[in-house]
Amino acid sequence: MSFLARFTLVVLALSTVTGCSTIYRTTGWFAYDFTEDYAIPYTMKSSDPEQACGMTSALSPALMSFTELTFTPDRAAVTMNMMMGTCAEEKAHEEALAYIRAFKAQNIHEAKDARIREKRAFAVAAQRQYQAYQHMVAEFGAPGEQCPKLSKSKEIYWVLGNLAGMQAVMSDLRAGSVVNVPKDIAMKTVRGLQCVDNQRWWGLPQALQAGMWIMMPDTAPRGTDPWMEMEQASRLATASGVRMAHAIEVVIADSTGNPERLRAAIRRHGESLALKGSNPDYRMMDIMASRQILAVSDRLWTEGTGSRTPVGALGTFWDDVKTPVNTLNIDDLLED
Numbered sequence: 001m002s003f004l005a006r007f008t009l010v011v012l013a014l015s016t017v018t019g020c021s022t023i024y025r026t027t028g029w030f031a032y033d034f035t036e037d038y039a040i041p042y043t044m045k046s047s048d049p050e051q052a053c054g055m056t057s058a059l060s061p062a063l064m065s066f067t068e069l070t071f072t073p074d075r076a077a078v079t080m081n082m083m084m085g086t087c088a089e090e091k092a093h094e095e096a097l098a099y100i101r102a103f104k105a106q107n108i109h110e111a112k113d114a115r116i117r118e119k120r121a122f123a124v125a126a127q128r129q130y131q132a133y134q135h136m137v138a139e140f141g142a143p144g145e146q147c148p149k150l151s152k153s154k155e156i157y158w159v160l161g162n163l164a165g166m167q168a169v170m171s172d173l174r175a176g177s178v179v180n181v182p183k184d185i186a187m188k189t190v191r192g193l194q195c196v197d198n199q200r201w202w203g204l205p206q207a208l209q210a211g212m213w214i215m216m217p218d219t220a221p222r223g224t225d226p227w228m229e230m231e232q233a234s235r236l237a238t239a240s241g242v243r244m245a246h247a248i249e250v251v252i253a254d255s256t257g258n259p260e261r262l263r264a265a266i267r268r269h270g271e272s273l274a275l276k277g278s279n280p281d282y283r284m285m286d287i288m289a290s291r292q293i294l295a296v297s298d299r300l301w302t303e304g305t306g307s308r309t310p311v312g313a314l315g316t317f318w319d320d321v322k323t324p325v326n327t328l329n330i331d332d333l334l335e336d
Contacts, residue, residue, distance in 0.1 A: 024066070024069050025066075025069045025070055027066070028066030028069055028070040029070060031062075031063055031066060032063070032066070032070070032073045032076065035059065035063055035073065035076045036073070036075060036076050039055070039059060040076065040079050040080075041281075043055060043056065043079075043083070043284060044281065044282050044283070044284050044285065045280060045281060045282075045283050045284070046283065046284050047278075047283050047284070047287060049087075049090075049284065049287060049288060049291065052083060052284055053083065053084070053086075053087035053090075056079075056080045056083040056084050056087075057084055057087070059080065060077075060080045060081070060084065063076060063077075063080070064077065072135070072138065074135040074136070074138045074139035075135075075139055075154070075157045077131070077132070077135040078132050078135045078136050078139070078157045078160055078161045078164065079132075079157070079160055080132075081128045081129065081131045081132035081135065081164065082128070082129060082132040082160050082161075082163070082164040082167075084128045085124075085125045085126075085127075085128035085129035085132065085164065085167060085168070085171070086125070086167075086288055088121050088122075088124040088125035088128060089121070089122070089125045089167075089171065089292075089295075090291065090295075091121040091124075092118050092119075092121035092122045092125060092171075092174070093295040093298070093299075095114050095115075095117040095118035095121055096114075096118050096295075096299060097298060097299065097302050097308060098110075098114040098117075098118075099111050099114035099115050099118060100299065100302045100303055101302065101306060102114055104306060118174075119174070119175045119176055119178075120175075122171045122172075122174040122175035123171075123172070123175035123176075123178050123179055125167075125171040125175075126168050126171035126172035126175055126179040126181055127179050129164045129165070129167045129168035129171055130164075130165075130168040130172075130179060130181050132160070132161060132164035132165075132168075133161055133162075133164050133165035133168055133185065133189075135161065136157060136158065136160075136161025136162065136164070136165070137161075139157065139161075140154075140157075140158055140161070142188065143162055143165075143188045143189055143191055143192025143193075143195075144188060144191060144192070145191070147192075147194075147195035148195070150195070150196070155196050155200075155201070158192070158195070158196065159193065159196060159201050159204065162189040162192040162193050163189070163193075163204070163208075163244070165185045165186070165188065165189040165192075166185070166186055166189045166190075166208065168181045168185065169181050169182075169183055169185050169186045170251075186212075187212070189208070190208045190209055190211075190212045193205040193208055193209075194209065198233075198236070199236060199240075202236060202237050202240040202242040202243075202244055202245060202282075203232070203233035203234065203235070203236030203237045203240070203245040204233070204237075204244050204245055204248075206229055206230075206232065206233035206236070206245070207230060207233035207234070207237070207244070207245035207248040207249065208248060209229070210226045210227070210229035210230040210233060210252075211226075211230065211248050211249075211251075211252040213226035213229070214226045214227065214230070214252050214256065215252065215255065215256075227261075230245075230248075230249050230252070231249075233245040233248075233249075234246050234249050234265075234268065234272075237272075238272040238275065238276050239276070240279060241276055241277060241278050241279035241282075241286060242278070242279045242282045242285050242286045242289070243269065243272060243273075243286055243289045243290065244285060244286075244289045246265070246268070246269045246272065246289060246290075246293060247289040247290075247292040247293055249265045250262065250265045250266060250269065250292070250293045250296050251292070251296070253265050254296055262296070262300075263300075263317060266293060266296065266297055266314070266315055267315045267316075268315075269290070269293050269314070269315060270314045270315015270316070271315060273290065273314070273315075290314070293314070294309060294314055297309045297314055297315075300317070301317070301318060304317070304318050304319065305318050
């Protein structure tokens with residue numbers, strides 16, 4: 001074969017590869033736009049967490065594979081990694097219940113194994129949540145003293161990314177710090193969320209700030225009642241139909257070891273669900289907040305009774321005093 005012929009074949013091969021790369025690159029851009037404009041808003045409006053977990057778990061690796069040809073879709077990655085982290089958290093909560101049941105039954109080997117499974121699931125959650133936070137940092141910069149310039153359409157990614165950072169720290173602590181999520185992220189995310197409007201974003205900035213003041217009382221301004229701030233944030237959350245602030249209140253109350261305050265927060269959440277439906281644009285966020293609270297309620301019920309919260313009983317407890325009901329006594333009718 002002549003040199004010219006061999007050169008021609010090489011050129012044709014390169015042209016073919018370049019053409020495929022162009023097609024794949026265009027497909028990647030289309031996938032990015034579709035995910036951000038349609039897939040994520042659809043998931044946010046969904047009412048089926050298991051379906052959302054399946055969708056994000058399947059879509060994420062396919063979408064991120066296009067980064068070899070295009071660029072990293074950081075905004076979409078924030079949402080998908082946060083959702084996948086929440087899905088891993090749910091598995092961890094199930095293992096925590098398995099541990100309690102095994103411990104109550106004095107099945108030590110099963111209890112030990114359930115605790116290991118719980119920590120492993122929290123480690124997966126921490127890894128995913130930390131990745132969500134890192135993608136937010138890549139897109140907007142690290143939260144700190146200065147706020148980034150955010151359009152209203154991009155604020156959601158800042159909010160979710162900062163929330164994922166806080167969750168990553170908490171999940172890693174529950175996993176035994178095996179992921180090594182930097183602990184200073186917690187304080188950074190609290191400052192970061194002060195960059196957005198508190199009422200627009202469901203009282204979440206106020207709730208996180210109040211939570212930090214409760215856990216670190218020396219940081220609270222003089223004359224400030226952190227629990228009062230938390231209750232105000234929870235009222236905003238109820239009005240908004242996105243009750244993430246309720247979940248923060250329950251987690252903080254649980255962490256402080258105050259059972260009465262914890263029960264009161266869970267009761268208020270149950271009452272809130274009866275008063276106000278979910279925000280249709282962020283229905284999934286509201287449902288996931290309720291599931292986080294339900295996980296705490298399930299733990300309390302399992303510790304108290306051996307089984308989780310009965311269906312429809314979120315906001316009640318096994319030892320609640322039952323109000324007597326006036327009923328007709330048939331014996332009274334038989335008396336002379």
